Amino acid sequence: MNVIDLFDLVSYRVHPEAHIRVDESVCHGCLHRACTHSCPARCYELDKERGRVVFAYEACLECGTCLLVCDRGALDWNYPQGGYGVRFRTT
């Protein structure tokens, strides 16, 4: 198995608006940045040059890991609107 392959196999119907919002002012100063390694969908990446976490919602698996590993309350976490987001295969 190649880790990169995993992410290409998931199907989504992406809503134009992000369902999770990250408050960077709260996020700033966090030392563990657990979201960048705990998120199973790699939605959070560390921008090393600017020293901040960059979030992209499109590949979200809607598990809630980021909500529970963030101890600063930086996230406004919602499920995507009905009918949007990840969809697991039926066959």
Next chain:
Amino acid sequence: MSLRPGSDGFDAVVVGAGPAGSSAAIGLARCGARVLLLERGEYPGAKNMFGGMMSWCPAAEELVPGFWEQAPWERAVTKRVLTVAGPRSSTSVVFEAGSGSDRPAAGAGSTSDRALTGFTLYRPLFDRWLAEQAVAAGATLLTGTLADRLVVRDGAVRGVRLAGTGDVIEAPLVVACDGALSLLAKDGGLHDGFTAEQVGLGVRALYALSEEEIDERFGLAGREGSTSEFLGCTGGVRGGGFIYTQRDTLSVGLVLHLASLKERGLAPYELLDGFTASPPVARLLRGARLVEYSAHLLAEAGPRMTPRLFAPGLLVAGDAAGFCYTNGLITEGMNLAITSGLIAARTAAQALAAGDVSQRRLQAYEQRLRRSFVLRDLATFRNAIHFLRHDRLFTEYPQVVGAMMEGLYRSDGSPKRRLAALGLEAVKGRLPLRRVVADVIEVGRSYL
């Protein structure tokens, strides 16, 4: 129903068409209630990644007579394997329910003892079927619809608000079956939000492999299936690995205690990669084609995370109520979801018929759960669930088991030694002996 239905004409709104929600909807509709079943996915099961086994439970047959003759299941599980994986060897315990050649086409409830048979399921299909049973019973199913808030008036839940449009659907009673994050119960003030200490993160890779190859590699015949659980394969993170056989696919993954994953700073997909490449797993996956990847949280803290289960006009069931656990040997959730959904439906129907959805009336729900195996099992394994918080169970102990078994089988010309000597040597340098003694006592208290 003697309570006035909401303006939309429903007596009850059930949120989430998973096993708990669809069971609640079936139960309510059978009692004559007008039920609306809401599902945020495009279809029931679209958001479900479960690749596991549902244990047999009486509630399923009570909901749909001949449940397992009709439900789309993958394989009837007759074989359970527990493997302790070490760096150089692995050690397994295999349980097989009386099965085999006398039942070449393992049918529904395939062993003579149905209670020993679980079923592996493919949830996008199973959930869709169960929701269809709710519709057949008279419930109205609305998919692609997310209820994100409760509507509370005069101290009682009176319906739900829909995300996006902000439309309100009113009903005297809401049953929240919205899954492991339990956002509606949180909105209703029944808990403060679950924590990383209380949940596991499940990551799963789905592999396609022919039915014949699966039969051969796992030693199965007909529709028989197996579950395999692995300890010591999680890079030191508390948790375990699994392989569940479906008809022509395999669910391969890890469940990682979230607080431990966070603390170790490891990525779940990297650990999954390591697991699938490890010798005992890689040989079972040879030539299999990776087809999907998914992730989900699992409630893991047992009674230590159970929210309040009811409020005026509100009941909580399934994962949303924390009804899911592992004690290291067994993992259960679906049977708890279906049973709690049915109990919620019965309590709700009686409350609606009596025209009373007050807290006092709805506490019957919790009383019934306390009498059923749902809350009793969580209580029974309360300490076992807590015992799994020790890191050494997932690091040093698997190494001890490996070293002992290697010592037992090693034949290199030097004199053999008794088991106690092998055990002491395996422990030496890995764990202080008094620690092991203390753990044995704790195991005794937790499991015996």
